Amino acid sequence: MNENIVKRNALLSKTVIKGLESRNMTGYYAENAEEAKKLALSLIPEGSSVGMGGCMSANEIGLVDEIKNGNYTFIDRAKEDPREAMLKTYDADFFLSSCNAITNDGVLVNIDGNSNRVSAIAQGPRKVIFIVGMNKVCDDVDGAMKRARNVAAPINAQRFGLDTPCSKTGQCLDCKSPDTICCQFLITRFSKHKDRIHVILVGEDLGF
Numbered sequence: 001m002n003e004n005i006v007k008r009n010a011l012l013s014k015t016v017i018k019g020l021e022s023r024n025m026t027g028y029y030a031e032n033a034e035e036a037k038k039l040a041l042s043l044i045p046e047g048s049s050v051g052m053g054g055c056m057s058a059n060e061i062g063l064v065d066e067i068k069n070g071n072y073t074f075i076d077r078a079k080e081d082p083r084e085a086m087l088k089t090y091d092a093d094f095f096l097s098s099c100n101a102i103t104n105d106g107v108l109v110n111i112d113g114n115s116n117r118v119s120a121i122a123q124g125p126r127k128v129i130f131i132v133g134m135n136k137v138c139d140d141v142d143g144a145m146k147r148a149r150n151v152a153a154p155i156n157a158q159r160f161g162l163d164t165p166c167s168k169t170g171q172c173l174d175c176k177s178p179d180t181i182c183c184q185f186l187i188t189r190f191s192k193h194k195d196r197i198h199v200i201l202v203g204e205d206l207g208f
């Protein structure tokens with residue numbers, strides 16, 4: 001990555017972390033994927049139960065493989081009955097997630113179709129660890145919502161082969177398609193419980 005982008009990401013992360021702290025959440029900055037993985041593992045004691053939604057970023061940094069192969073109870077949605085997995089995840093020690101966008105003052109924005117991800121972020125798992133590439137940082141909630149709907153959602157719709165307008169045009173047309181993945185919007189502006197939400201910002205592009 002260009003050294004000026006690296007510098008900019010490190011500088012901007014300080015503002016985002018300050019914003020997160022003002023919202024009762026904990027922020028960290030990792031310069032790269034390897035550092036982010038080590039940092040996440042340092043927050044998750046061995047023996048913990050760990051669930052996740054569809055989090056590309058945690059996969060990209062190698063965290064999911066470490067959890068699957070390590071001394072943890074990984075709740076694997078691909079191998080379990082989906083409802084059973086969802087209920088176990090609500091009672092998990094940790095939930096891994098990314099976000100669709102984050103504002104530079106620490107507000108997290110997520111959209112969801114099935115809504116298992118946004119509901120687990122809001123309540124349930126004892127702790128939530130977000131892995132967030134600095135490419136997700138936006139100026140404000142309006143910008144974050146636009147990013148979620150015009151960047152993240154169309155790419156996800158294409159990824160899952162969904163029949164939505166955005167999967168064909170690459171932009172949100174505010175559909176009510178049965179395939180829509182924009183059923184719920186979660187704006188996390190404050191954490192009621194201190195030490196529940198931890199956000200690891202990564203100075204690389206992760207997810208979309």
Ligand code: SF4
Binds near residue numbers: 173
């Ligand atoms: S509302 Fe519909 S068109 Fe807009 S991003 Fe969501 S799925 Fe795509």
